[in-house]
Amino acid sequence: MIEPLGKIDSQKILQGHHFGRLGCCIKGEPYVLPINYLFEGEDIYVHSLPGLKIQVLRESPQVCLQVDEVEDDYNWRSAIAFGEYEEIAEPAERERWMTAFYRQFPHLTPVESRMTKGKDEVIVFRIHVDRITGVGEHWQ
Numbered sequence: 748m749i750e751p752l753g754k755i756d757s758q759k760i761l762q763g764h765h766f767g768r769l770g771c772c773i774k775g776e777p778y779v780l781p782i783n784y785l786f787e788g789e790d791i792y793v794h795s796l797p798g799l800k801i802q803v804l805r806e807s808p809q810v811c812l813q814v815d816e817v818e819d820d821y822n823w824r825s826a827i828a829f830g831e832y833e834e835i836a837e838p839a840e841r842e843r844w845m846t847a848f849y850r851q852f853p854h855l856t857p858v859e860s861r862m863t864k865g866k867d868e869v870i871v872f873r874i875h876v877d878r879i880t881g882v883g884e885h886w887q
Contacts, residue, residue: 752881
């Protein structure tokens with residue numbers, strides 16, 4: 748049976764993972780893409796190179812992040828955090844989060860590989876979380 752999760756259980760899903768799907772809206776159409784993230788307090792932190800995702804987020808800052816845990820078809824949980832995109836421009840805070848990203852994701856993806864060449868080009872942003880929901884199914 749599918750049941751709602753409380754806020755604390757939903758937050759634990761977000762805290763326990765670092766990969767999710769960012770959902771936003773581009774000219775009235777849904778746009779969903781995979782991202783790595785860090786979750787601290789009530790905010791989600793992400794980095795990206797400039798591109799369509801950043802353009803979309805600047806135009807329409809209302810976003811969501813969906814994360815799930817799946818053991819099998821009958822044992823899974825999913826959480827969605829809803830919030831607002833905000834770029835981090837302050838140099839010391841950007842550096843703090845870039846250091847945290849490198850620590851958490853030591854195996855460089857193409858995005859992180861480019862960061863060493865053009866660090867100032869990287870966009871660091873947070874999602875101010877307004878609400879978190881979750882559901883799960885546990886088959887007995």
